[in-house]
Amino acid sequence: MKKLSIIITTLFLISSFIFTEKTLAAEEQTPYVKSANIEIILEDNTYLVKEKVEVDNITESEDRKVEHLVKQITENKVKDVKISSNGIELIPEIIKGENLDRYVIKIGNEDEEVAEYLIEYKVNKAEGIFEVPLFVPEYEAQGEQRNIHISFQAPEGQVIQKNSFPILNESGLNMVEKDMANIPAMTKFLYAEKTKFFNSFNIISTIALLSLFLMLLYWGIYEKRKNRREANGN
Amino acid sequence: MSGTSPIFYYVVAGYFIVTVAIGLLAGRGNKTSEDHLVAGRSIGPLIGGAALAATQLSAGTFVGTIGILYLTGASYLWYWPGLWAGWIVSAIWVAPKFQRFKGVTVPEYIEKRYNSKAAKMISAALIIVAYSVYLIAQYVAGGILMNVMFGLPMIWGATITIVITMIYTLKGGMKATAYSDFFQAIIMAGCFFVALPILYSQAGGFGNVGSFLTELNPKLTGWHWGFKDLLGFGLAFGLSMAIAPYELARMYSLKNEKTVRLAIGFSFVFQAIIAVSIGLVGFGIRAIYPVMGSPDSASSIMALELLPPVIGALFMVAILASIMSTVSGVMIVSSSAVSHDIYGTLKKSATDKQKMIVNRIAVVVLSVFPLAFAIKPFDLVQFIVLVQASMIASFFFATVVIGLNWKRATGTAAIVSMIGGMATVLLWHVFDKPWGLNEVIPGVMVSCILLIVVSFFTKPVPQESLDPFFK
Numbered sequence: 224m225k226k227l228s229i230i231i232t233t234l235f236l237i238s239s240f241i242f243t244e245k246t247l248a249a250e251e252q253t254p255y256v257k258s259a260n261i262e263i264i265l266e267d268n269t270y271l272v273k274e275k276v277e278v279d280n281i282t283e284s285e286d287r288k289v290e291h292l293v294k295q296i297t298e299n300k301v302k303d304v305k306i307s308s309n310g311i312e313l314i315p316e317i318i319k320g321e322n323l324d325r326y327v328i329k330i331g332n333e334d335e336e337v338a339e340y341l342i343e344y345k346v347n348k349a350e351g352i353f354e355v356p357l358f359v360p361e362y363e364a365q366g367e368q369r370n371i372h373i374s375f376q377a378p379e380g381q382v383i384q385k386n387s388f389p390i391l392n393e394s395g396l397n398m399v400e401k402d403m404a405n406i407p408a409m410t411k412f413l414y415a416e417k418t419k420f421f422n423s424f425n426i427i428s429t430i431a432l433l434s435l436f437l438m439l440l441y442w443g444i445y446e447k448r449k450n451r452r453e454a455n456g457n
Numbered sequence: 458m459s460g461t462s463p464i465f466y467y468v469v470a471g472y473f474i475v476t477v478a479i480g481l482l483a484g485r486g487n488k489t490s491e492d493h494l495v496a497g498r499s500i501g502p503l504i505g506g507a508a509l510a511a512t513q514l515s516a517g518t519f520v521g522t523i524g525i526l527y528l529t530g531a532s533y534l535w536y537w538p539g540l541w542a543g544w545i546v547s548a549i550w551v552a553p554k555f556q557r558f559k560g561v562t563v564p565e566y567i568e569k570r571y572n573s574k575a576a577k578m579i580s581a582a583l584i585i586v587a588y589s590v591y592l593i594a595q596y597v598a599g600g601i602l603m604n605v606m607f608g609l610p611m612i613w614g615a616t617i618t619i620v621i622t623m624i625y626t627l628k629g630g631m632k633a634t635a636y637s638d639f640f641q642a643i644i645m646a647g648c649f650f651v652a653l654p655i656l657y658s659q660a661g662g663f664g665n666v667g668s669f670l671t672e673l674n675p676k677l678t679g680w681h682w683g684f685k686d687l688l689g690f691g692l693a694f695g696l697s698m699a700i701a702p703y704e705l706a707r708m709y710s711l712k713n714e715k716t717v718r719l720a721i722g723f724s725f726v727f728q729a730i731i732a733v734s735i736g737l738v739g740f741g742i743r744a745i746y747p748v749m750g751s752p753d754s755a756s757s758i759m760a761l762e763l764l765p766p767v768i769g770a771l772f773m774v775a776i777l778a779s780i781m782s783t784v785s786g787v788m789i790v791s792s793s794a795v796s797h798d799i800y801g802t803l804k805k806s807a808t809d810k811q812k813m814i815v816n817r818i819a820v821v822v823l824s825v826f827p828l829a830f831a832i833k834p835f836d837l838v839q840f841i842v843l844v845q846a847s848m849i850a851s852f853f854f855a856t857v858v859i860g861l862n863w864k865r866a867t868g869t870a871a872i873v874s875m876i877g878g879m880a881t882v883l884l885w886h887v888f889d890k891p892w893g894l895n896e897v898i899p900g901v902m903v904s905c906i907l908l909i910v911v912s913f914f915t916k917p918v919p920q921e922s923l924d925p926f927f928k
Contacts, residue, residue, distance in 0.1 A: 255750075292747050294669065296661075322669045354661075363750040388659045388745075389762040390769070392462040403762060404605075405749045411659065424655070428767035431651045435771075438643060439475070 254280045254289075254362045257337065258370040259406055263355055265378050270299075270346040270355045278362060281331045281338045291315075291326040291342075291358040294408040298349030301356055308340035326358065353387075356409045364405050371403040377414040384413040386424040394418040461606055461761060468770030469606070472644075472777065476637050477625050483636035484629015490809050493630035493816070494561050494793050496710040500632070504639045505711045506723025508782075511638035512703055513724075514645060514731055515591075515783035516598030517842035519776040524752035526739025530670065530677030532687065537732045539691020541725070543698030546858065548721045553714040554861050555705050558925050563702040563790065564798040570860050572922040573868030574802050579875055581798035583852045584702050588787045589827045591845040595780045595787075596831035598753070602776055605757035615831055618780055619824050626785045627817055631710050634785040641778030642727055648775045649734035651768050652759075656741040659763055666744040673747055677740075689895020693843050696850035696901050700857040703786040706793070788820050795819035843895075844886065851878035851900025855908040864923050870911035878904025 257279040264271045281287055293301060306313045306328055318325040331338030342358050364371055376398045377383050385391045388411040389401050395418050487493045500508070525533050560566050563584065568577035596615035603614025625633045660666050670677040682690075698704070711717050742755045745763065749755060756776060760769035796816035801807055807815075852875040860866045881903040885896035 320672050323672045359747050363748050405746050407745055424765035427651050428765050
């Protein structure tokens with residue numbers, strides 16, 4: 224019985240790994256965002272946005288159409304949208320929603336594997352609101368490469384705060400650049416005349432670290448006393 | 458590199474140092490197998506509860522579940538009731554009896570209850586297989602994490618995770634893993650309290666997120682998954698959680714039966730915090746990144762690009778903590794299956810010292826072996842975790858739950874049940890889930906039917922095998 228169980232066990236060990244290695248889905252070739260370069264400049268209370276997108280494998284799409292999602296930020300409205308590819312203006316089909324608009328364009332020539340296009344638009348800046356909606360293509364970016372480049376230029380004399388989105392590692396700059404893995408629905412670059420040290424992020428971070436340290440300290444003291452009690456009891 | 462703040466390196470390094478230190482301090486003084494594998498049966502309810510929660514909450518939760526919630530929306534949360542039902546089954550019918558039995562490994566229960574060394578060895582082998590699959594998911598998640606944070610190739614990230622975990626597991630055993638799990642559980646639960654307000658402040662508030670997601674895809678706030686799928690997920694997790702060897706092994710380390718029930722209660726609190734939080738994280742991230750290449754990287758992306766560096770680093774550390782707490786629990790169970798259940802049975806004269814040497818070798822080998830499969834994983838993290846949950850449930854649910862509560866179950870029936878359940882899961886998986894049913898449903902059904910039917914046709918076990926489990 225022991226030998227039989229060893230044989231059965233061994234057979235299972237081998238066969239289980241073979242079976243569980245089965246791939247569930249074949250890899251499909253779909254269009255993807257090869258790169259995107261997004262420039263945002265703030266002038267006279269208006270954001271000027273230029274979004275240059277490169278889509279690869281576009282021949283895998285039957286109709287060569289790309290839908291773009293544009294988040295509606297109530298106060299900061301998108302206007303004067305102009306889309307072009309190779310110098311030719313593209314007229315988008317616009318589907319308006321309550322929280323989300325969709326812009327559909329047809330890109331690239333028949334045989335082109337890679338299509339590049341430029342989206343230019345303006346966003347009114349409301350008082351105290353720093354969100355800028357971006358055009359998000361329906362195709363995913365190549366996540367590992369961080370090919371989404373975003374830059375923001377604040378008005379003269381202003382410095383961009385670290386508690387912006389996307390988060391910044393340096394402070395005191397008038398212009399920032401960030402490489403990301405995916406195109407976000409919006410950016411939120413906060414700025415002021417000087418760097419504010421006591422912002423919400425710094426306060427929250429300090430409280431979190433302090434709490435963790437105090438908890439560890441209390442736990443260490445508790446365990447030490449417990450061990451001493453047990454040793455004395457023994 | 459990715460432009461990661463240097464704070465990430467300090468926080469991650471600090472976490473590794475503190476975790477290893479806690480593990481080594483807690484586990485010093487281990488002399489015997491009983492000290493090493495069951496912490497001398499000294500763990501109290503709070504640390505025990507945290508350890509139960511932390512072991513269960515793995516990469517599957519912080520990477521995989523957030524990824525699936527990001528991709529498919531709120532309906533996926535319905536698997537949690539299935540999971541908790543499994544814990545209730547454990548608290549009432551399984552865990553207290555396990556603690557009372559005072560074994561060292563889970564297959565040891567199989568041997569004692571069914572009076573069968575063969576059943577013990579087969580169950581040990583099945584644990585090794587299922588948990589090797591489980592480790593693949595953890596390594597993939599660790600690799601993704603390190604890749605996103607530091608730009609490291611996945612294999613290096615997975616290796617670093619394994620090595621750090623191995624250090625305190627090898628040295629400190631079960632007590633080390635329990636104490637480090639407590640620390641890791643605090644980080645896991647705590648980081649959400651700071652991360653969620655920041656995430657939703659950036660996303661525009663709860664109302665905005667809800668209406669945006671509904672308009673993006675109504676199924677995100679509605680029903681992406683059908684009843685059959687949700688039943689399958691709930692059963693896979695619930696049935697496996699009721700008898701999960703890495704949780705049952707922890708029952709041996711608790712002081713008494715009352716501690717077991719209290720610990721499960723504390724574990725529920727931790728889990729509830731996590732369940733709600735990861736749901737909110739998945740939805741919030743989707744509102745900010747409507748299109749994402751790899752859903753499994755959703756939580757890492759949030760930590761790197763949305764949260765302040767300290768909080769983002771703590772969140773990444775929480776994910777690492779979830780991986781390491783599970784890996785350490787699995788290492789203990791799998792290695793003891795080799796050293797005590799297979800080696801100890803084949804070589805009856807093996808001393809405790811010899812078994813501990815084999816145990817340590819097994820920790821290293823079983824930790825490294827799944828790396829080869831992690832390089833080319835066969836599915837998203839969460840679905841790899843689901844496959845192993847189905848395997849565990851299919852070969853153990855009947856033998857543990859029915860065996861602990863029905864005296865007539867026999868040794869031969871246990872063997873047939875385990876093999877039949879496992880074979881059913883594998884075949885169901887190979888044939889691409891006929892009728893859209895998750896493999897756990899036929900797997901558990903077949904194993905239960907086989908256990909009951911074959912028991913009636915085979916010799917009952919002697920009374921002394923039943924005495925530890927039936928008063």
